[in-house]
Amino acid sequence: MNKLQTFTPSPARPAPENTVGPAVWLKNNLFSTPLDTVATLLLGYILLTILPGVIDWLFLSANWTGDSQDACVNDGACWVFVSAWSQQFFYGSYPTDELWRVNLSIAMLVVIIAASYQFEKGVREKIIIPLFLLLPVISIAILDGSYLGLERVSTDLWGGFSLNVLLAAASIIVAFPLGFIWALGRRSHMPFARSISIILIEFFRGVPVLALFFMGSVMLPLFFPEGTSVDKLVRVWIVLILFMAGYMAEVFRGGFNAIPQGQYEAADSLGLSYWQKTVLIILPQVIKVSMPNILATFVMLFKNTTFLLIIGIFEMLSTTQTALSNSRWLGGHAEEGYIFVAVVFWTVCFSMSMIATNIERKLNTDHQ
Amino acid sequence: MTNNPVNRLKTDEEIITISGLNKWYGDFHVLKDIDLTVKQGERIVICGPSGSGKSTLIRCINRLEEFQQGSLVVDGTELIEDVKNIETVRREVGMVFQHFNLFPHLSILENLTLGPIWVQKMPKAEAEAVAMKYLERVKIPDQANKYPGQLSGGQQQRVAIARSLCMSPKIMLFDEPTSALDPEMIKEVLDVMIELAEEGMTMLCVTHEMGFAKKVADRVIFMDAGEIVEQNTPHEFFDSPQVDRTQQFLQQILNH
Numbered sequence: 139m140n141k142l143q144t145f146t147p148s149p150a151r152p153a154p155e156n157t158v159g160p161a162v163w164l165k166n167n168l169f170s171t172p173l174d175t176v177a178t179l180l181l182g183y184i185l186l187t188i189l190p191g192v193i194d195w196l197f198l199s200a201n202w203t204g205d206s207q208d209a210c211v212n213d214g215a216c217w218v219f220v221s222a223w224s225q226q227f228f229y230g231s232y233p234t235d236e237l238w239r240v241n242l243s244i245a246m247l248v249v250i251i252a253a254s255y256q257f258e259k260g261v262r263e264k265i266i267i268p269l270f271l272l273l274p275v276i277s278i279a280i281l282d283g284s285y286l287g288l289e290r291v292s293t294d295l296w297g298g299f300s301l302n303v304l305l306a307a308a309s310i311i312v313a314f315p316l317g318f319i320w321a322l323g324r325r326s327h328m329p330f331a332r333s334i335s336i337i338l339i340e341f342f343r344g345v346p347v348l349a350l351f352f353m354g355s356v357m358l359p360l361f362f363p364e365g366t367s368v369d370k371l372v373r374v375w376i377v378l379i380l381f382m383a384g385y386m387a388e389v390f391r392g393g394f395n396a397i398p399q400g401q402y403e404a405a406d407s408l409g410l411s412y413w414q415k416t417v418l419i420i421l422p423q424v425i426k427v428s429m430p431n432i433l434a435t436f437v438m439l440f441k442n443t444t445f446l447l448i449i450g451i452f453e454m455l456s457t458t459q460t461a462l463s464n465s466r467w468l469g470g471h472a473e474e475g476y477i478f479v480a481v482v483f484w485t486v487c488f489s490m491s492m493i494a495t496n497i498e499r500k501l502n503t504d505h506q
Numbered sequence: 507m508t509n510n511p512v513n514r515l516k517t518d519e520e521i522i523t524i525s526g527l528n529k530w531y532g533d534f535h536v537l538k539d540i541d542l543t544v545k546q547g548e549r550i551v552i553c554g555p556s557g558s559g560k561s562t563l564i565r566c567i568n569r570l571e572e573f574q575q576g577s578l579v580v581d582g583t584e585l586i587e588d589v590k591n592i593e594t595v596r597r598e599v600g601m602v603f604q605h606f607n608l609f610p611h612l613s614i615l616e617n618l619t620l621g622p623i624w625v626q627k628m629p630k631a632e633a634e635a636v637a638m639k640y641l642e643r644v645k646i647p648d649q650a651n652k653y654p655g656q657l658s659g660g661q662q663q664r665v666a667i668a669r670s671l672c673m674s675p676k677i678m679l680f681d682e683p684t685s686a687l688d689p690e691m692i693k694e695v696l697d698v699m700i701e702l703a704e705e706g707m708t709m710l711c712v713t714h715e716m717g718f719a720k721k722v723a724d725r726v727i728f729m730d731a732g733e734i735v736e737q738n739t740p741h742e743f744f745d746s747p748q749v750d751r752t753q754q755f756l757q758q759i760l761n762h
């Protein structure tokens with residue numbers, strides 16, 4: 139017994155001096171070479187000369203309270219402009235008393251997205267996916283109102299940021315399965331299905347989205363039966379769906395290529411039919427590997443909804459322009475207006491990226 | 507249930523009849539005049555150098571590959587270009603692959619119940635009971651709720667075998683089931699296969715595990731350059747191969 143020695147670990151030594159600490163970080167990241175040093179100093183100088191003015195304009199001498207242009211007495215930004223128009227920015231001309239319907243639609247969207255996060259696979263497949271697919275119909279019914287016995291709100295009045303969000307969501311929800319079918323068609327061995335799919339995909343990806351919007355408002359009516367007039371917003375919706383489906387098909391194509399041949403063979407050898415194999419085995423794996431690109435495409439589509447101002451849809455950017463040309467607000471508030479639009483879009487897009495990163499991490503740890 | 511393999515005894519009934527089968531990949535003649543009959547309950551090991559067409563041959567049996575000439579009858583169904591036909595045959599023929607090919611997005615239990623539920627229209631609870639039965643047979647019932655990526659190679663391959671067995675196949679095809687495994691895992695997979703052979707399953711097995719061949723095979727087939735060069739009982743095959751190419755091949759793998 140007494141021969142045993144007690145084990146005492148040797149004391150930890152501090153890390154070598156030149157590898158830790160803020161001074162080292164600065165040296166490594168900002169001043170590691172003469173060129174870096176020059177760049178750092180130059181950028182630092184520029185920031186120091188510009189930033190104070192910007193901060194002062196944005197915050198310190200900005201005008202925050204009031205309800206008309208006259209409240210903007212300081213030199214800084216006139217945020218009063220934004221707050222006075224905020225209802226239009228978010229809801230367009232939707233009647234004030236009925237705004238709850240817009241809120242309800244947005245809330246349903248948020249709840250379903252959150253739920254698809256929360257619940258496990260079985261519930262997701264049986265309840266949440268059908269709900270997603272029904273969402274555009276439900277939202278339209280609520281916003282329009284006439285089918286539900288509510289006061290009818292014409293689509294001319296829909297607008298603002300909520301329209302950007304709902305239109306993007308409604309397009310994505312339909313474009314997702316449509317894009318998948320196009321991608322399947324493109325891989326098909328049937329020449330007819332394949333050529334049709336290739337033409338559709340390449341057309342809607344190749345033509346600029348603005349041109350598509352113009353075509354949608356001018357040409358789509360030619361395809362509808364004589365005498366029917368299809369709502370402008372519905373036409374825009376169709377264009378967005380087709381445009382998005384083209385991109386999604388391309389995203390899915392990349393996903394298909396990542397699925398090993400063995401997955402098809404295993405499914406075949408079990409005796410699954412083509413559609414069983416596609417839906418049960420291939421689709422989930424394609425979605426999983428394409429997730430980063432799917433979400434990037436969502437962000438792109440969402441930002442592209444601002445192009446709708448060109449054809450007279452009152453989405454957020456066009457509401458902002460209307461506000462800017464209002465006779466009581468001619469004091470030149472373009473900076474405030476566009477900064478606000480940019481911040482709102484950036485916030486939503488950035489959150490989408492965060493969600494995307496999160497989903498990817500979850501997918502990567504889930505089933506490995 | 508009649509589909510319990512234990513009850514299936516060896517008979518003289520031919521379950522697979524291949525005659526005059528030829529297959530080309532473009533200009534490349536990959537299978538040349540293959541004639542092969544397999545009786546119910548027979549265990550066949552196929553070996554041969556890489557590229558000799560072993561995989562291609564057994565993949566023709568469940569029509570993962572098509573062929574251009576000859577005829578192939580599986581359990582009374584002739585394999586012709588008819589979708590119904592193909593699916594009938596695939597239900598009766600299980601296949602185990604070199605790289606397992608489990609479905610990574612499904613749990614082990616879901617991997618096993620997928621076929622019975624969707625192809626055989628079995629109620630979920632029953633399918634799960636069947637799945638658990640086979641998971642116990644391959645000795646990993648405790649992994650039922652894990653995902654394939656969480657299992658070792660040997661465990662994944664045993665799941666893959668169980669997945670095929672859940673469909674109550676009459677024939678099992680194995681394409682080098684142990685060659686992607688680390689040495690210490692080969693035995694656990696071979697044990698399952700030996701047990702299956704002892705229960706009377708009709709098996710066609712591409713493998714270079716000669717110990718396995720000696721132990722369970724009724725017949726060993728040697729293929730080279732798309733042809734069946736030699737076939738014999740394991741005893742004859744290993745002790746007195748008739749053809750030069752077989753001798754060379756056996757020397758190579760035995761010295762290896």
Ligand SMILES: Nc1ncnc2c1ncn2[C@@H]1O[C@H](COP(=O)(O)OP(=O)(O)OP(=O)(O)O)[C@@H](O)[C@H]1O
Nearest residue numbers: 531534536554555556557558559560561562563682
């Ligand atoms: N899809 C294909 N297209 C063209 N040639 C192919 C294709 N699949 C296989 N081959 C060729 O056919 C030949 C036989 O292939 P097969 O996979 O059947 O060989 P194998 O005996 O199983 O070999 P291994 O022991 O390497 O698995 C090989 O020369 C291979 O290159």
Ligand SMILES: [Mg+2]
Nearest residue numbers: 560561562681
């Ligand atoms: Mg092979």
